[in-house]
Amino acid sequence: MARTLFEKIWDAHVIRDLGDGWALLHIDRHLLHDLSGPPALDEIARRGLAVCNPGLVFATPDHAVSSRPGRDAKSFELGGYLYDMLKSRSQAAHIRFFDLGQEGQGIVHVMGPELGLVLPGVTLICGDSHTCTNGGLGALAFGVGQSESAHALATQTLRQKKPKLMRVRFEGAIGQGVTPKDLILHLIGSLGAAAGSGYAIEYAGSAIRAMPVEGRLTICNLSVELGAKYGLVAPDEKTFAFLEGRRFTPQGASFNEAVASWRELFSDDDARFDREEVIDVGSISPTVTWGTSPEQVIPIDGVVPDPAAASDPEERKTRQAALDYMGLEAGRPIAGTKIDWVFIGSCTNSRITDLREAAALARGHHVARGVTAWVVPGSETVKRQAEAEGLDHIFRSAGFEWREPGCSLCVAANGESVPSGARAVSTSNRNFVGRQGSGARTHLASPAMAAAAAIMGELTDVRRI
């Protein structure tokens, strides 16, 4: 019977059918970070249970560590406490811990693919909603809460209900100045932030096939902003080339054997999806958010929408509240809006390719007066590679701060935040009220758009630079 990519991976991991679409699934990879890892480890310890397969579990601190240059675990005190808990409990349980300053440390969803811990066809979880990022390599990866994380630590399985399946085909050639981030923001704007709820989304089409793995990770990263727990892309030659030679990727004959099985991972021609969407990428412009939900997006040459135009009263109220919070006026062009902060980082856009894109714009320019601009590499490895390429130098000379790897301003759980009322352009994934700091105003955008905004001091169409 014809099956989708998702079904092939799902079926291969069913240990027991629990009825009504529920299954006991094997979990091949489990990542722990400093916020959700310690409580999950504590919960099983409290019950007197051991970690079932510590060799399949990997931990690193990212959320609550400071990104200040020269930081250590204690630079943010509360983070230091969480760091200690994650480190000591991981070590006690024989879970590999990637420490600050070591290759392997970084935002979980950046370090996993980079180390080859994420492989096509594996199931992977983390107590973090952006675990869907890893689907960009053809893994069945999803975020869980801490009690499901505890369940998986104790049993190496989860009880899950098979989701509905959606396929989004991005077709055509991407325009100049347009990036994977713009594609996915555009999609969320078109379908709405709840469209993917209850679904796993497979991204396909010629634009995805032409896209490097890093871009696919960015697209899958924002699946959860579309409401979906899972996003995935069928692995191909680009995927295999990306993985070859990485630390935990199978080596030698084992690699060839693995690749042979990974080649089976695609949706059969006549496989059935519950919903299909086709997006012509040629019509997509660089895109930014104007509101407090990732569905509130407009092209950079657009105007701030009028809440009164919404037919539904609940929607009108929601949009008006967003405008008030953002301090924007309906009907005004979004380009030219003055900004105070820029954050280039997060599991969405902090890989080496993202930093190269931003550096290409920053080179020879300077951050506008009054703007604070941070570049936070996604991992220690990204940081070292960027420094080897001289990107840190380009950023510093242009007036950007070059910082240490972690989640930093994406989440404001590490002593770092955008001040109340300040307007930030951020390459992260959430423009929620208070996400980057209490009262902070966030516009989501691509790394190139963020760098352009830093230089001009206002939201700017990157195609004009």
Add this chain to the structure above:
Amino acid sequence: MQAFTSVSGAAAPLMLSNVDTDVIIRIERLTSGADLGHFAFEALRYLPDGTPDPECVLNEPRFSGAPILLAGRNFGCGSSREGAVTALMGMGVRCVIAPGFGDIFFANSFRNGLLPVVLAEEIVERLAAQSRDGNFTVDLQSQTVEAPSGEQVAFSVDKLQRDGLLEGLDDIGLTLKSSADIHAWQMADRVHRPWVWQTER
């Protein structure tokens, strides 16, 4: 886990769409050991100086401690933080009725004794219109919501999740009963996909 059979009381209408888990509970409240119930929805409930915002529906005296929350589309979207569920329960909420939920929040709710009920948007709005008329009852056994008008609305919950909530089941304990199956699956997989298991590097 706390079992859930039925709940009766006020239903607070928070009819905004896409209320995310960052809004339900800010991450720094989770790490600071704060009273999560107090800080639930803080950006909505409190003015910048920390005093309750009289304009916020959740601060109306009749909704103080309401065990039911009526919400807009895509409630609990965003971050996987399970503290969002604990914060709601800390406010006294045991059941949230909405047209749809964030998937991870939905799963987390069942694991903590909070019942998420999905009803069509028109129905949630109709219930919200009655929220100042009296008490509601949500019964999981019969899978019905009774509105102050006496109207009965049916909802459905997957059997596995319903049984878990009704009995307050511990699913780690349940899964551990399948340990032999898990072990056998793993032994076969080590042969079939050896590379998945080669992580000593």
